[in-house]
Amino acid sequence: MPEEIVMVTPDKSFVDLVAEYGGEGVKMCFQCGTCTASCPSGRNTAYRTRKTMRAAQMGFRDIAFSGDDLWQCTTCYTCQERCPRDVPIVDVVVAMRNIAVAEGKMYDPHRKTGQNLVEIGHSVSFGDKQKKMRADMGLDEVPPTVLANKKAMDDLKKILAATGFDKLVG
């Protein structure tokens, strides 16, 4: 029995959105599957890079955002190095993640990382334990980053607010 052939129509609005977020290069993809074959993350999960690229090309939002596939990419660039069409695969993944996040789809541990950035200007927490560790090694207790200068931290906060990041992770 031949399999049923289903006609699908690309969703141009999603394709355009992906392009707007920096994933335009996906249009070069000719679906060879080299990326999937190269992907270390796909060996452990259901994530299939080629399929995700197809979803981006055709605007299949449901496929792109189904499950946690999109978030299994480690951004290792192995696929991108080998892609015969020079598709900027990681940019495409990042573009689709940006869209998902803008729609409120995010994982709590990631949100926490984002909140750390808003609170202290770094992506990991900092407290007395770390201060002591630094002092014991003969380093300044507080590193000379935004952590040591309120004005610098305020500047960073303004940038995060101006680009809507605080609301995103708020």
Place this chain on the structure above:
Amino acid sequence: MAKKYAFFLGCIAPLRYPGLEKSTRVVCKALGIELVDLKDASCCPAPGVIRSFSKKTWLAAAARNLALAEKEGLEILTICNGCYGSLFDAAHELAEDKELLKEVNGVLKEIGMEYKGTTKVRHFAEVLYKDVGIEAIKKKITKPVDYKVAAFYGCHFLKPSGIKGLDNPENPHILEDLIAATGAEAMPRAQASLCCGAGGGLRAAFPDNAMKLTKTNLENIKESGAKYIVDICPFCHLQFDIGQKDSGYSFPVLHLSQLYGVAMGMDAKELGFSAHQTPVKL
């Protein structure tokens, strides 16, 4: 020639493994590299989670860091592949795309800053290899070691190679050469370019998948006969150091700066091994 760079700390080195910061400072000094702290810098921001959340935020905050170095008139030196990935990529995009630079400067204007697009971003390993050179390094090695090690490049040092242009990512030699300068030997292994597992937000949200990648690496490292892991990224460093807990493996994890410190006769205290979870027995 005195070599001077703006030292960009990032997050994981200063806040989780300050020994990496410390050993970089002492090793650079010994090699005649002057590090000027890039004061007021923030997270690069992280190429995994923060860039995945908002490329716009990522680029603007990276541009602020780049502008701080531009003001000092110095190239940035980083000891982290994540910071290197973010800052190098952002600097590249902003140098190539004047419209984008204009847009980003619109944001920086809010804090009275401007980025002209001139900052060069360098990785510690690359600076050692290119600006100091293997022969000059060898002269400073006072206590050569005979360790068999796994050279762990991580992902964002060489890749994307189209813009990094440092080495062939499928068959590189820079790190092996830098390791050989200390007397140590980098053992060839299967899947040598496999990701440590931490990147892209995996460690935080999907630790099972992350750990599978880490374990595959550990198996390959064991097979190769290596007894130590030498990395050039605090995030790979953390993934291997913490990831070996209850794994049955216990390879001491050394950042390249720490290996150099050992081979230059510095003591363990100065190199910050006390912060490691997998004990460093030398």
